[in-house]
Amino acid sequence: MDNPITHSPDFFEDNSPESTKMLGRSLFDRALTALCVGLSFLALVPLASILYLVVKNGLPLLDWSVFTQLPPAAGMNGGGFGNAVIGTLTMVGLALLMAAPPAVLAAVYICEYDPKGKLSNAVRFAAKLLTGVPSIICGVFAFAAVVLATGKFSAFAGAVALAVLMLPTILLTSEQALLGVQRAYREASYGLGATRFQTISRVVLPDAAPAIMTGIMLAVARAAGETAPLVFTALFSQFWMSSLMEPTASLSVLIYNFSTMPFEHQVKMAWTASLVLVLLVTATNVTAQLVFSKRHA
Amino acid sequence: MIATPPPMTEKTQSAPAAPQAEDILDVPQLPGRPDIITVRDFNFFYGKKQALEDITLDIPERQVTAFIGPSGCGKTTLLRNFNRMNELIDGVSHTGDIKLAGRSIWDPSVEVIALRRLVGMVFQKSNPFAKSIYENVVYSLRIAGTRQRAVLDETVERSLRGAALWDEVKDRLHESALGLSGGQMQRLCIARAIANRPKVLLMDEPCSALDPIATMRIEELINDLKKEFTIVIVTHNMQQATRCSDFCGFFYLGNLVEFDRTKQIFTKPREKRTEDYVTGRFG
Numbered sequence: 001m002d003n004p005i006t007h008s009p010d011f012f013e014d015n016s017p018e019s020t021k022m023l024g025r026s027l028f029d030r031a032l033t034a035l036c037v038g039l040s041f042l043a044l045v046p047l048a049s050i051l052y053l054v055v056k057n058g059l060p061l062l063d064w065s066v067f068t069q070l071p072p073a074a075g076m077n078g079g080g081f082g083n084a085v086i087g088t089l090t091m092v093g094l095a096l097l098m099a100a101p102p103a104v105l106a107a108v109y110i111c112e113y114d115p116k117g118k119l120s121n122a123v124r125f126a127a128k129l130l131t132g133v134p135s136i137i138c139g140v141f142a143f144a145a146v147v148l149a150t151g152k153f154s155a156f157a158g159a160v161a162l163a164v165l166m167l168p169t170i171l172l173t174s175e176q177a178l179l180g181v182q183r184a185y186r187e188a189s190y191g192l193g194a195t196r197f198q199t200i201s202r203v204v205l206p207d208a209a210p211a212i213m214t215g216i217m218l219a220v221a222r223a224a225g226e227t228a229p230l231v232f233t234a235l236f237s238q239f240w241m242s243s244l245m246e247p248t249a250s251l252s253v254l255i256y257n258f259s260t261m262p263f264e265h266q267v268k269m270a271w272t273a274s275l276v277l278v279l280l281v282t283a284t285n286v287t288a289q290l291v292f293s294k295r296h297a
Numbered sequence: 298m299i300a301t302p303p304p305m306t307e308k309t310q311s312a313p314a315a316p317q318a319e320d321i322l323d324v325p326q327l328p329g330r331p332d333i334i335t336v337r338d339f340n341f342f343y344g345k346k347q348a349l350e351d352i353t354l355d356i357p358e359r360q361v362t363a364f365i366g367p368s369g370c371g372k373t374t375l376l377r378n379f380n381r382m383n384e385l386i387d388g389v390s391h392t393g394d395i396k397l398a399g400r401s402i403w404d405p406s407v408e409v410i411a412l413r414r415l416v417g418m419v420f421q422k423s424n425p426f427a428k429s430i431y432e433n434v435v436y437s438l439r440i441a442g443t444r445q446r447a448v449l450d451e452t453v454e455r456s457l458r459g460a461a462l463w464d465e466v467k468d469r470l471h472e473s474a475l476g477l478s479g480g481q482m483q484r485l486c487i488a489r490a491i492a493n494r495p496k497v498l499l500m501d502e503p504c505s506a507l508d509p510i511a512t513m514r515i516e517e518l519i520n521d522l523k524k525e526f527t528i529v530i531v532t533h534n535m536q537q538a539t540r541c542s543d544f545c546g547f548f549y550l551g552n553l554v555e556f557d558r559t560k561q562i563f564t565k566p567r568e569k570r571t572e573d574y575v576t577g578r579f580g
Contacts, residue, residue: 116387184424190385192437192489193414202440203426 051278058275061268066276071238071254077265081273083240084249088277090241091155091234091250092224095162100216103167107174107212112200124175130168138164139229147233155241155248158234165229166219173215177208213292221281227252251277333358333497333527334379339393341374343386348374350551351393356497356544361519361528363542363559365535366574370548372531376499379529380416381409398496414441417495421502423482425474425489430457430466433474433485437493452492459525460488461518480511487518491526498522500530504537516541535575539563547571 065080072079106127110120142161147153181204189199205212235247236257251273258270334356341349349371356362364372377383378395381402394401402412414437425433432439434453443449453470457463462484466477474485483503490498500519504512519528519541532538538545538559545559547570555562555571566572 182424184420184422185426187382187385187418187420188424188426188486188489189436191380191382191413191418191420192440193410193412193493194436194440195410198440202436207427 054271054274054278057268057271058273061272062275066269066272070240071249071258072265072269073238074261074266075263079269081249081251081254081269081276083237084251084254084273085276085280086241087155087158087234087237087248088224088251088280090244091158091162091230091248092220094155094159094244095166095223096216096220098159098163099166099219100170103170104174104212107171107178108200108205111175111178112196112204123171127168127171130164131172134228135165135226136228136232138162139232142229143232150245152245153233153235153247154245155234156244158230158248158250159244161229161233162223162226165226166223169219169222170212170215173218174208174212177211177215178204180211181207210289210292213288217285217288220284224277224281225252227256231256251280331357333398334529335396335399336375337394337396339375339378339391339395341371341378341383341391342389344388348551352553354546354553354556356527356529358527359523359525360543361523361530361541362544362546363538364529364531364546364548365533365538366548366554368533371551372546372548373501375548376501376529376531377418379497379499380413380418382413382418384409414493415495416497416499417490417493418499419483419486419490419501419503421505423479423486423506425477425482425485427473427475429471430474430477430485431470434488434492436489441493456488456492457485459491459522460484461514461521462488478511480507480514483507483511483515484518487515487522491522495526497527497529500528502531502533505533512537535563535577547574549574 065078067080067082067085069078069080070083071081106123110123114120138161141164142157146157146160150157185203185207186199189203194202230250230253234250234253236253237247237249241248255270255273255277258266258273261267332355336352336354336356339349339352340347352371352375364376366372374383378391379397379402383389394403396402397407397412397415400407426436428436431449431453434456435443435449438449438452454463454467457466462481465481466485474482477485483506487498487503504515507515516537519530522528523543530538530542542559544556545562546556547554547562547566547568549570555566555568557567562571563575566575572578
């Protein structure tokens with residue numbers, strides 16, 4: 001099939017006087033795209049190098065015994081940090097139990113019940129202020145409120161400090177999660193004769209759950225790594241935990257203590273504890289995401 | 298502007314109000330009364346902005362009534378008043394009255410929950426919940442506390458058949474409703490709305506996001522449903538109004554310009570503005 005009618009060879013060039021700029025514009029477009037991709041990789045550099053360092057330095061001492069043994073005394077070899085793992089899990093878990101229910105319920109109130117009310121605005125303002133409060137202040141607060149009142153450093157006091165730290169994060173991310181639920185879902189539910197409670201519990205919360213869970217996990221990850229609030233409240237302990245009302249070891253404080261020691265073994269152990277902490281946070285995160293994405297589907 | 302209610306020649310043929318409305322609202326039987334919704338001197342405001350002016354009309358029972366008019370004319374606002382959905386918006390107010398089967402829907406003895414069970418709604422954008430097809434249909438029963446499996450199963454089949462969706466989904470009732478096509482989702486929303494046997498079904502541009510074939514199926518469905526339900530439909534589509542409605546109200550700038558039999562509105566409208574709109578000269 002040959003077609004005798006052909007288009008002018010300048011077909012692509014002659015439609016506008018500015019057509020020559022086309023090349024320039026698409027070059028600019030590509031350059032900016034390349035810049036964005038490049039900068040995205042740059043943002044990965046710190047994360048990758050931290051992970052690399054933690055794995056490289058932490059892996060040599062990582063074996064089962066670090067979970068089953070107590071920390072070695074200064075200058076001694078061997079040992080582990082089983083008590084610190086348990087201490088961190090206990091305090092973060094307890095803090096989560098203390099912070100998550102009130103934070104999520106408060107988010108439900110300020111988002112669903114009275115979004116423009118005075119109380120809601122006050123809660124929102126307070127939560128935003130609280131997120132900006134340095135974690136050491138949370139530690140000092142828990143020291144004054146719990147340690148001084150009970151007369152001793154304890155896992156409970158540590159959990160209170162962490163709970164104060166987690167509360168605003170969970171509250172604000174939960175509010176965003178609830179705001180993200182489509183208005184159409186709410187209308188469908190109300191339109192079928194549901195009460196506000198039924199609409200929230202059957203439609204709004206299930207829909208927002210994965211996003212709320214992400215917020216909770218962010219708060220958990222942050223709390224698990226906090227040292228300052230625990231130094232004032234849970235302190236540290238060389239021994240296995242036997243009650244919530246006694247000084248308790250935690251991974252973050254152990255890392256802080258050991259990394260500043262002049263002994264090579266303790267410094268290595270601090271690296272291993274860092275690796276364990278990173279793994280714990282990642283494992284919780286992944287589990288939570290899996291459970292919730294499954295339940296949602 | 299007050300539109301005269303249309304002549305009611307079919308008054309005597311209409312069946313008296315079905316028993317369920319009385320069960321819930323406890324209204325006395327009104328024999329021979331064919332108007333299920335009566336609107337009197339109704340004004341509606343979003344904050345200070347008036348959206349509806351002095352609306353007076355009667356919606357006949359077990360007929361399809363269409364509201365037409367350009368965007369922003371108040372037809373959806375009026376529709377959303379029939380089940381008090383507008384109260385979910387802050388700062389709204391009204392004067393005048395709307396009665397359902399003879400009783401004001403703002404009467405203190407009328408619970409808004411009971412009202413919305415009697416006056417179901419299908420929205421412009423289909424909005425199935427992120428649940429299974431089955432759970433979507435039985436939502437209104439679940440929230441009312443129904444647990445008997447047999448009742449739920451029976452409702453699912455009856456409602457899905459009613460919405461002409463049963464044959465397409467009967468083998469995957471427990472799969473997510475979000476996997477359905479747009480037209481199927483909208484029919485699922487209709488099934489969900491008729492599951493607890495409302496008396497009135499409000500439809501807010503139910504076909505505006507659907508292709509012509511899905512639209513045709515919904516229109517056929519509307520014709521079937523009017524045997525059992527009173528239907529009020531808001532539409533931008535004139536052909537749709539002529540195809541599936543018995544009565545038609547033309548709204549303009551918050552006023553009800555004309556309300557009459559659909560045939561009358563589209564062939565011999567009394568108002569010049571109605572004629573201009575339905576013939577496409579403005580709108």
